[in-house]
Amino acid sequence: MKRLHLALAALAISSLSLVGCGAGSPSAASGSGGTSTSASSASSSNSQESSLKTLRVAAVPVVDVAALYIGEKQGFFNEKGLKLDIKFTAGSSVAIPAMMQDQFDVVYSGSVNALQAREKGLPIVAVAEGGRTTGVQGKDHGGIVVPKDSPIKTAKDLEGHSLAVNAVKGLHEAADRASVLNAGGDPSKVKFLELPLTDMAATMKSGNVDAISTSEPFLTLALEDGNRLIASPFVDVSPEFVTAVYMTSEQKLSADQQTYRNFNEALKKSQEYALEHADEFRAELGNFTSIDPEVAKKMTLTNFGWGFPEDAMKAAAEASKNAGIINDVDASLNGLVARDIQ
Known part of the structure; x- marks a missing residue:
């Protein structure tokens, strides 16, 4: 007690x-x-x-x-x-x-x-x-998104780049690190930045962050704006x-x-x-x-x-x-x- x-x-x-x-x-x-x-x-x-x-x-x-x-x-x-x-x-x-x-x-x-x-x-x-x-890669309610013309193709490529999460040391960061590991990368080389989900897409568009880890409905909005999905981190933790x-x-x-x-x-x-x-x-x-x-x-x-x-x-x-x-x-x-x- x-x-x-x-x-x-x-x-x-x-x-x-x-x-x-x-x-x-x-x-x-x-x-x-x-x-x-x-x-x-x-x-x-x-x-x-x-x-x-x-x-x-x-x-x-x-x-x-x-x-x-x-x-x-x-x-x-x-x-x-x-x-x-x-x-x-x-x-x-x-x-x-x-x-x-x-x-x-x-x-x-x-x-x-x-x-x-x-x-x-x-x-x-x-x-x-x-x-x-959902357990389905590319069709989940959370995802890591990059600009259409970004050189980042997989979660491993996030090394040396900034990735926005809604809370440092939170659910998204834990899952994102799993995605980087699963892709053969080193999560310690990724710079995690804390941003509200509502601000992520605009911040990435302005070039102040290289990638975002977001969830619905912001995931759909980001993809409809022409951005690319490179990983489904929740699935990478476990289906x-x-x-x-x-x-x-x-x-x-x-x-x-x-x-x-x-x-x-x-x-x-x-x-x-x-x-x-x-x-x-x-x-x-x-x-x-x-x-x-x-x-x-x-x-x-x-x-x-x-x-x-x-x-x-x-x-x-x-x-x-x-x-x-x-x-x-x-x-x-x-x-x-x-x-x-x-």
């Missing part, structure tokens, strides 16, 4: 900034008997609503979390006795300590951040996958690379394992539905992101999978270690996944 308090003190819990995001409301019940029937229907609806357990979810407005909203609309979470209260945060660095202070029950996070938190001793545990690579996870605390999981099992099962059903109904998946994005509907129609969607493949998780940890994000592969993986509810 002392260790937990020290870790929480080091994280700026006071900087938490939440933005509410509605998940839609159930359709009004229709009745043929006038006012009394409507009142009865409303009462029944309210009773059903009050019987659901509210799960407070911290998320970020990215493609993966569309599955949560799809699941809410389709009633998959309600079927499991759950009602989601989704709020957007600045990311796991504020959401994890907020969860430890009982402000959230579930936190969406990049998998590399989860590995890092676990290695540092934070008692967090992954209860469900958040998203995966089953789990890029994001949903986490809770060990304490919360131990106290109510069934609730998190229900969340896992409802989310899996939601993600399966999203994969089978790509048009609905794409349409949902406009409800909580600023992605242009026309871009949403063209972009490569996140893939989903379940069960946290051990080989893929180890590959992610090894890529994180190679990037200097973690120091101990075993420590970052030990107890990270709640295997009992997968």
